[in-house]
Amino acid sequence: MGRAWLDTVARRDDLRVSAIVDVSVETARGAAAERGWDIPCVSSVDEAFVAAGRPGMLLNVTIPEAHRTVSEAALRHGVPVLSEKPVTPTVSDALALAAVSELTGVLLATSQSRRYSAGIRSFREEVAGAGGAAQLTAMFFQNPRFGGFRDEMESPLLIDMAIHTFDQARYVLGADPVSVYCDEFSPPWSWYRGDAAAEAVFRFEDGARFAYSGSWCADGLTTSWNGSWRASTASGSVSWDGEAEVRAQYRDGDPRTVPVGGGEEGLAAALAEFVAALDGGPAPSGEVRANIWSLAMVEAALASARTGQAVRLDDVFAAASAHATRAARAIGDHAVAEAIAAWDGAPPR
Template structure:
């Protein structure tokens, strides 16, 4: 670990050796992204079902790749990095085991099941000098990055709005989550709000609804208003049980500031308008959001590259664990607010997490 880095750096003169934990759809995307990036080398696959791990190795045309049922079983396999692509309920155990094995960790969102667990892992990673990063893949969507550039031109921000609405069947692990929309989907929007505005979350009031027949055990519809630093209000509206007229996966966004407004339709079009209510044709930008939406390998390629850059240079990436705690705290505060039907202070939750 250098004097300026919170974690051990790795040698940039050789490929970084990776184990992918989780051989499902996202594990497959991560494994393919690793194989396409010369900075990395896929060294092993871990899955509780070793037959599934072996099947993935065969699909990757690497039938001799070591496969194990857990990260703890990797003795004798040279590995630098664990990519955690397991279901959210497994995140704490997999990340903890990887840190114990002296590995840097890049994890799929959400970080863990709750803020306390996330705080424990962030503290452990820091104590061990290991980089722990949470991949918020939609932070890298082309339209969101252009929207952020437009927001930067609005002067002082008044409000940020996003809406997400789709009919998404409640199946698999998501169907069993206590708060499926907030923890597995809204977390993207909450993290994006931090990225777009640079503001810190202060307080939230949230209301959730469980729709009968949705297939979800928990509520899959939510509305939340966050107070952010500098008085900014962030309004979130989302649903996984809304038939007809779906939004893009990135949602639709609008920001309002002292110098006008900017909108992103989530599907490739970003445009802004000045305080007089007009906007010129050259204020409209078109980006390729469609390819990003339908290509899971592209979605994870950028966070993977940023992770590798951080490991070899010592720079702190977006999603570094101690910073991602703020995103986790937004989710947990929203969940608590919905349960108690009252506002929840986010800084108090963060203080408790770090004290743990």
């Protein structure tokens, strides 16, 4: 992903990479050399800011466990951050980072790159034009043989992948969830140590339901990596194959194909939105206080799967807020603790 982001930046005329930070400096130097760049390659954010001066932004493409440390260091240096998903592994840490962003006045956003496709834009617009969905379904069935850490994770699908689909559901519905019931399991043929399949139903604030059916060990008839979607509206139904086909059929009408527009997608679109925000445009859709809801959906689904009970998002935020406040006070960061406590749950947007 680091190399993918380097190439995404390189394709823009208004940006340049001023330094690369990696725990393996040799790996960083190799990536720079591959692109013909003579730039500092160092092992810490602090070193990078000394070697290259304060940059206009930082792309955080570290492993999730390092996201908070790296992002917080940049924010406290006054450097805006665009982070790979998830913004942090836990809602508690995300609340702490949101507080730092608020206190410093420095932008922090997450790149939820699967929001940015021509297909999902057209699907969302068609659903909205039909009056909005009361029932939204996404099926995600893939069979990657990753090897390595994902094969050993306790909940590889929910923790490492489901946030994309959950975030897409928020984008399509234009609303936030209230509660979830989730059942997590593994089919007997799974090659993962942890549970690699899940069924979840989210209830949203406007009464809509979002049903997620997913598996990372499904051989044959795999879906797109964006999943396969169906929305039921008062006017009829809209579907999206996860790629470029959007179809709709309304009451007493024939099925029709919905035109799919163009525009930037994926990492390039996420980067463009972030840079536009730095240039005075609107906050990016992945701004931490908004994106934290997608992370909370994952945490709530995990809690539901482990307890066998429906879980309210308010309870997830309350527990995370209490934990984050205690942790901040324990290290003497009373400003962060007070900011989190003042929100009394999810941060305002």
